Amino acid sequence: MASGENRAYVLQLARRFTGSSRPFLCEKGLSVTQGAFESCTSVSARASTARWKRTDRFAGCSCKRRKFSAPEQKSMCHFPQRSSVWPFPKLCSIPWRFYHTSTALMCSCSKTVSDEKYQDPFQLGRKDLKNLYEDIKKELLVSTAELREMCEYYFDGKGKAFRPMIVVLMARACNIHHSNSREVQASQRSVAIIAEMIHTASLVHDDVIDDANSRRGKMTVNQIWGERKAVLAGDFILSAASLALARIGNTTIISVLTQVIEDLVRGEFLQLGSKENENERFAHYLEKTFKKTASLIANSCKAVSILGCPDPKVHEIAYQYGKNVGIAFQLIDDVLDFTSCADHLGKPAAADLKLGLATGPVLFACRQKEPRGRLECMHVFVSSSFGHLQGHASQERQEREEYQLLGSAA
Amino acid sequence: MWGALLRRWGRGGGRRGLSGGGPPSAAPWSQVVSEAEKIVGYPTSFMSLRCLLSDELSNIAMQVRKLVGTKHPLLDTARGFVYDSRNNLQMRGLVVLLISKAAGPSTAELSFQHNMVSGIYSSQRSLAEITELIHTAFLVHRGIVNIGELKSCDGPLKDMQFGNKMAVLSGDFLLANACTSLAQLQNTKVVELISSAIGDLVQGIYYENSRSSENCLTDDIGISTWKEQVFLSHSALLAKSCQAAMELAKHSAEMQDMAFRYGKHMSMSHKLHSDLQPFVKESSSDAMAFSLNCAPAVLHQEFLGRDAWIKQIREAQGKGNLMDYKKLQEAIKAGKGVTSAIDLCRCHGNRALAALESFPPSEARAALANIVHAVTRFS
Numbered sequence: 115m116a117s118g119e120n121r122a123y124v125l126q127l128a129r130r131f132t133g134s135s136r137p138f139l140c141e142k143g144l145s146v147t148q149g150a151f152e153s154c155t156s157v158s159a160r161a162s163t164a165r166w167k168r169t170d171r172f173a174g175c176s177c178k179r180r181k182f183s184a185p186e187q188k189s190m191c192h193f194p195q196r197s198s199v200w201p202f203p204k205l206c207s208i209p210w211r212f213y214h215t216s217t218a219l220m221c222s223c224s225k226t227v228s229d230e231k232y233q234d235p236f237q238l239g240r241k242d243l244k245n246l247y248e249d250i251k252k253e254l255l256v257s258t259a260e261l262r263e264m265c266e267y268y269f270d271g272k273g274k275a276f277r278p279m280i281v282v283l284m285a286r287a288c289n290i291h292h293s294n295s296r297e298v299q300a301s302q303r304s305v306a307i308i309a310e311m312i313h314t315a316s317l318v319h320d321d322v323i324d325d326a327n328s329r330r331g332k333m334t335v336n337q338i339w340g341e342r343k344a345v346l347a348g349d350f351i352l353s354a355a356s357l358a359l360a361r362i363g364n365t366t367i368i369s370v371l372t373q374v375i376e377d378l379v380r381g382e383f384l385q386l387g388s389k390e391n392e393n394e395r396f397a398h399y400l401e402k403t404f405k406k407t408a409s410l411i412a413n414s415c416k417a418v419s420i421l422g423c424p425d426p427k428v429h430e431i432a433y434q435y436g437k438n439v440g441i442a443f444q445l446i447d448d449v450l451d452f453t454s455c456a457d458h459l460g461k462p463a464a465a466d467l468k469l470g471l472a473t474g475p476v477l478f479a480c481r482q483k484e485p486r487g488r489l490e491c492m493h494v495f496v497s498s499s500f501g502h503l504q505g506h507a508s509q510e511r512q513e514r515e516e517y518q519l520l521g522s523a524a
Numbered sequence: 525m526w527g528a529l530l531r532r533w534g535r536g537g538g539r540r541g542l543s544g545g546g547p548p549s550a551a552p553w554s555q556v557v558s559e560a561e562k563i564v565g566y567p568t569s570f571m572s573l574r575c576l577l578s579d580e581l582s583n584i585a586m587q588v589r590k591l592v593g594t595k596h597p598l599l600d601t602a603r604g605f606v607y608d609s610r611n612n613l614q615m616r617g618l619v620v621l622l623i624s625k626a627a628g629p630s631t632a633e634l635s636f637q638h639n640m641v642s643g644i645y646s647s648q649r650s651l652a653e654i655t656e657l658i659h660t661a662f663l664v665h666r667g668i669v670n671i672g673e674l675k676s677c678d679g680p681l682k683d684m685q686f687g688n689k690m691a692v693l694s695g696d697f698l699l700a701n702a703c704t705s706l707a708q709l710q711n712t713k714v715v716e717l718i719s720s721a722i723g724d725l726v727q728g729i730y731y732e733n734s735r736s737s738e739n740c741l742t743d744d745i746g747i748s749t750w751k752e753q754v755f756l757s758h759s760a761l762l763a764k765s766c767q768a769a770m771e772l773a774k775h776s777a778e779m780q781d782m783a784f785r786y787g788k789h790m791s792m793s794h795k796l797h798s799d800l801q802p803f804v805k806e807s808s809s810d811a812m813a814f815s816l817n818c819a820p821a822v823l824h825q826e827f828l829g830r831d832a833w834i835k836q837i838r839e840a841q842g843k844g845n846l847m848d849y850k851k852l853q854e855a856i857k858a859g860k861g862v863t864s865a866i867d868l869c870r871c872h873g874n875r876a877l878a879a880l881e882s883f884p885p886s887e888a889r890a891a892l893a894n895i896v897h898a899v900t901r902f903s
């Protein structure tokens with residue numbers, strides 16, 4: 115059951131996600147199990163459902179599902195009844211896709227539940243994204259064959275296109291909400307393309323920074339063509355995205371999406387530093403997660419909502435949705451780095467640990483109750499952070515030990 | 525932080541900040557620059573240094589300390605920010621400000637209410653800063669090494685990886701700052717222009733890279749290809765910034781075109797001028813190393829023919845693959861390469877001056893003309 119410390123911790127997280135100073139989860143919702151992975155998944159589940167409007171009523175519920183009569187309303191475990199509900203007919207299915215761990219959970223509030231029939235969001239968005247990669251390649255027209263080859267390397271159609279999918283679905287939702295239109299505007303589609311380009315440009319640079327060998331099941335750009343050209347390719351993709359952004363012709367959209375570029379860079383800088391204080395560490399990690407991953411999704415959702423609907427409340431909701439899905443996505447990605455193997459991931463596993471990055475599972479593991487467990491995890495954390503400064507051979511042995519340690523801590 | 529860092533590794537006696545390592549007659553050049561700075565209202569030398577003082581880059585500076593003693597190019601780049609550099613680091617911002625002032629206030633709408641200080645709109649000042657930021661960002665991004673090509677004599681691998689990481693991060697930071705400031709200008713046409721300039725710059729640097737990494741020391745390119753590539757790597761940014769400065773003040777399309785031409789031809793002249801330095805300087809000491817793809821060499825090859833040129837290179841290489849630059853320099857000077865490069869430089873200079881004619885006479889216009897005279901002077 116929830117200890118006082120854990121409850122305060124999760125409250126802190128909830129406040130952080132929603133910016134609310136008052137708790138909105140009921141007592142039972144705060145039952146957080148001790149294990150590292152359970153904590154992560156329940157937090158991420160909460161994040162993904164935080165798109166709902168907050169209410170100040172602190173209704174104690176009994177962990178049963180509440181059914182709503184209106185067709186567009188959803189049933190939600192542990193959330194007080196709403197009077198007005200934001201219709202997201204197609205979007206609730208998204209969190210399901212990324213719920214990977216199969217650990218048995220004591221409290222079912224770790225799952226997002228909905229009355230909607232599960233529809234594959236990628237299928238829903240498929241029509242709009244059919245020519246996504248061809249359109250991106252059109253933006254990357256450049257006379258130098260090798261430069262073009264480098265830039266088009268990740269736009270081969272094998273990527274998930276997760277961000278563009280969210281963007282077009284959000285665009286549709288906003289369009290239907292505002293004017294019952296079932297079309298996606300050309301400018302909204304541009305935003306999807308731009309989001310994917312910015313994301314890819316940051317991937318190329320990240321691979322140089324992390325000296326990565328493989329991504330999406332094949333070699334990285336820096337591995338094949340060298341670091342100098344890889345950095346240039348990343349810059350070129352970014353400039354092409356910026357050009358496409360300018361051509362939309364809307365200065366608000368330019369400001370919103372430029373914020374992403376700034377956040378991406380600041381997120382990388384945040385990753386360079388670390389916090390001494392344990393309480394600050396998690397906040398620091400969340401901020402970095404927001405800047406590196408969630409900002410792009412949040413701001414692209416906001417951008418399409420601005421294009422689709424003039425109501426600022428809608429823009430805010432789109433932003434919050436994107437932000438929380440983004441954070442949830444990254445949390446699960448960090449978990450997968452521990453639980454999955456390289457074949458499934460398409461990139462080497464345990465990459466974060468090798469780089470000395472303390473991600474969600476590590477931070478939660480450090481908060482273990484047992485002193486021995488906590489001590490061991492602190493050792494892992496500290497030595498991982500500086501492990502890259504030590505010699506190779508000892509580092510590999512150390513990594514193996516740490517990996518086993520964290521596996522047993524789960 | 526940067527000051528302490530640079531004092532540690534800097535060579536003593538470099539002149540601070542002002543552009544000017546290239547031209548031989550340094551005194552007139554710095555005179556031109558300092559007069560120009562008075563016209564625009566403040567010294568532009570430290571424009572992008574302001575960004576370097578931010579928290580993030582101070583953080584980087586602390587980390588870059590670890591690179592002292594290694595061979596990573598980031599050190600040279602950082603050194604160049606403060607000391608003399610052949611790249612005339614701060615010149616671009618100054619030119620953008622001058623041309624903004626030379627064009628005068630907006631004639632388009634009476635309701636054009638923007639701040640004007642010293643005859644220059646604040647948006648134009650911001651644009652000058654953006655230009656410098658982009659230029660600096662790419663200077664930093666140029667200083668990255670290919671990990672796969674490192675040899676043991678280059679030092680520990682981890683140092684080079686670390687240097688790469690810092691270089692990528694700082695370059696990205698500067699670019700992100702440039703993008704944010706661009707967005708704040710609230711002008712989509714300007715964003716379009718500058719984004720395309722960045723794309724051009726990337727392509728230009730790409731050509732630079734390809735040249736230096738090939739096995740044969742020199743490409744088989746004619747002067748027109750050379751001009752295209754140099755336009756991308758050296759002129760596009762300044763030319764498009766000048767045009768964008770006109771757009772910010774809502775000047776006519778003709779004015780924008782003239783500003784573009786001035787920027788383009790002036791920077792071409794400048795590049796030719798710095799390429800010619802090893803050939804026009806009267807120095808009895810060892811010849812400076814020069815790129816085999818510099819303008820005089822390319823022109824020399826055009827006159828002589830590729831085979832004869834390759835033969836001369838091989839002769840100059842001698843045993844052990846050490847290039848005897850003095851010998852090669854003599855060979856080039858003996859041909860028509862140098863004189864035709866000088867002619868080309870003056871030709872571009874004249875075109876730049878012709879473009880200036882469309883601007884009303886003013887101090888700023890005179891300063892711009894002085895800059896052209898300085899880069900076409902060879903005595």
